[in-house]
Each structure stands twice: as C-alpha cells, then as structure tokens.
Amino acid sequence: MxxxxxxxxxxxxxxxxxxxxxxxxxxxxxxRTFAFIDVSGFTAFTDREGDAAAVLVLEKIRGNIxxxxxxxxxxxxxWLGDGAxxxxxxxxxxxxxxxxxxxxxxxxxxMPLRAGVASGDVILFEGDDHIGQAVNLASRLSDLAGDDxxxxxxxxxxxxxxxxxxxxxxxxxxxxxxxxxxLVRLESAED
Amino acid sequence: MAKGDSGFETEVVKVLAALRPGEIMTYGExxxxxxxxxxxxxxxxxxxxxxxxxWWRIVTSTGRLVPGLEAEHAGLLESEGVMVKDGRIVx
Numbered sequence: 001m002x003x004x005x006x007x008x009x010x011x012x013x014x015x016x017x018x019x020x021x022x023x024x025x026x027x028x029x030x031x032r033t034f035a036f037i038d039v040s041g042f043t044a045f046t047d048r049e050g051d052a053a054a055v056l057v058l059e060k061i062r063g064n065i066x067x068x069x070x071x072x073x074x075x076x077x078x079w080l081g082d083g084a085x086x087x088x089x090x091x092x093x094x095x096x097x098x099x100x101x102x103x104x105x106x107x108x109x110x111m112p113l114r115a116g117v118a119s120g121d122v123i124l125f126e127g128d129d130h131i132g133q134a135v136n137l138a139s140r141l142s143d144l145a146g147d148d149x150x151x152x153x154x155x156x157x158x159x160x161x162x163x164x165x166x167x168x169x170x171x172x173x174x175x176x177x178x179x180x181x182x183l184v185r186l187e188s189a190e191d
Numbered sequence: 192m193a194k195g196d197s198g199f200e201t202e203v204v205k206v207l208a209a210l211r212p213g214e215i216m217t218y219g220e221x222x223x224x225x226x227x228x229x230x231x232x233x234x235x236x237x238x239x240x241x242x243x244x245x246w247w248r249i250v251t252s253t254g255r256l257v258p259g260l261e262a263e264h265a266g267l268l269e270s271e272g273v274m275v276k277d278g279r280i281v282x
Binding site for chain 1: 227
C-alpha cells in the first residue's frame with residue numbers, strides 16, 4: 001500500500017457522526033473514516049506455500065472482510081492485493097467492523113491481519129476516490145501495526161464504540177508524517 | 192447503525208425478539224444465530240439504535256454487562272431470575 005507522503009497534524013479533524021459535504025475553492029470535501037486492513041506476512045506466506053495456497057487463504061479473508069463490511073454498513077473502496085481500503089461516514093461502524101474482521105479472521109485462518117484507522121476531511125476525487133491526510137494516515141498506521149493489531153490516532157476516539165476499547169499506544173513517528181502522532185490500539189472489550 | 196442490503200438488522204431483530212425472559216445470549220451468538228457469524232459488534236450497534244428490543248438479555252462472551260449501565264442491566268436480569276455478580280452474569 002503506497003500513498004503520497006504529506007504533512008499530517010497530530011490531531012487530524014475528527015468526524016464523530018457528522019457527514020457534511022463542503023465545497024471549498026471549487027473542490028468537494030467530505031468527512032469520512034478510513035481503514036486499511038491487510039494480511040500480515042502475506043509475502044512470506046506466498047513465498048513459502050506458493051501462489052495457489054496464497055489465493056485460497058486470500059479468498060477466505062476477502063470473503064470475511066466483504067461479509068462484515070456489509071453488515072456494518074461500511075464500504076470496501078478498493079481491494080489492494082492482500083488488503084482492502086474501507087470507507088465509512090461515521091467512525092464507529094468502521095472501527096467496529098475492523099475489530100470484528102480481525103476477530104473473525106483469527107478463528108478462520110492462521111494468517112493474522114493488521115489495520116490502521118483515521119478520520120478527517122478529504123477531497124472526493126473523480127467521483128469515487130478520496131484524497132487527503134486521513135487516507136494517508138490510515139494507510140501508514142496499517143503499515144506500523146503488528147499482528148492482529150489496529151492502530152488509530154487518539155483524537156478520533158469516541159465513547160460510542162460497542163465492545164471495543166482504546167488502549168494508549170504512545171506518541172509515535174509515523175513514516176511520511178512530520179509531526180508525531182498520539183496513537184491508540186483498538187481491541188475487543190469482551191473481557 | 193448496521194445497515195446495507197444484507198438483511199442483517201432484520202435477522203438480528205428476529206433473534207432478539209424471540210428471546211424469552213431469563214434467556215441470555217452473547218452478541219456473537221446472536222450474530223451467528225442470525226446467519227452472520229463474527230458480526231458481534233454489529234449486533235451491539237443494532238441494539239444501541241433500536242427501541243423495544245430486550246437489550247438486557249445480551250451480554251459479552253465473558254458475561255459482562257453493558258459498561259455504564261451495570262446497575263440497570265443487573266436489575267432487569269435479576270427480575271427475570273438471572274444471577275449477577277460483580278458486573279457479570281453467573282452461569
């Protein structure tokens with residue numbers, strides 16, 4: 001997953017349920033939440049097990065992501081090889097969908113997932129593409145996340161999450177982003 | 192809200208509406224029973240935005256009650272004969 005580098009402030013604008021569409025300087029800006037989720041270690045798995053085995057695993061993982069995106073009311077904007085870019089208007093369904101995806105995947109396959117989530121104003125580009133800092137940040141956080149881990153900026157946390165908690169993950173330098181970002185790790189609050 | 196064209200919310204509501212007093216399910220069990228295994232948090236989302244559903248009959252997989260509503264949750268469960276201790280149902 002490569003995205004253009006840009007400067008992202010420590011606290012990107014959060015959405016918290018607002019879905020305003022704003023036209024500024026001739027471009028349409030919308031508030032969205034993005035998640036990038038991908039298979040951790042997929043390249044090594046493919047190298048070890050072969051292309052056919054990798055495709056079988058990927059079919060299962062994609063099916064899981066597709067099914068849970070649908071029930072949570074969020075959209076798969078793009079498939080990215082062993083990952084996906086997920087978009088939603090409100091943060092909570094995106095976060096909860098990703099937590100469910102990782103939990104369900106853990107029971108279905110031996111390949112861990114990892115994800116990054118971020119919210120903010122973005123430009124709606126050519127109808128169905130999104131350009132903006134929140135997209136870049138979500139992608140970079142996915143790259144930073146460990147096995148079965150979801151990272152997000154602390155600024156986008158809400159108290160409305162269902163069975164999901166945010167655990168402080170400290171201030172980290174995110175590659176391609178000038179200012180350090182206060183992060184949280186999102187995880188199940190079932191226990 | 193859990194939405195989309197999957198029929199998820201309709202199926203979840205059917206499962207929840209069929210629960211009788213004293214019957215307890217976890218979010219994950221409701222999702223699986225509705226035909227959507229793994230969608231536990233989407234069940235919670237349906238409960239959060241819907242009225243007239245027996246939300247108190249649903250607990251987490253560890254039996255924990257709804258955070259912030261423990262007293263009300265426990266009261267409703269105990270009125271149906273379900274034992275609660277330290278914020279969790281007692282099996």
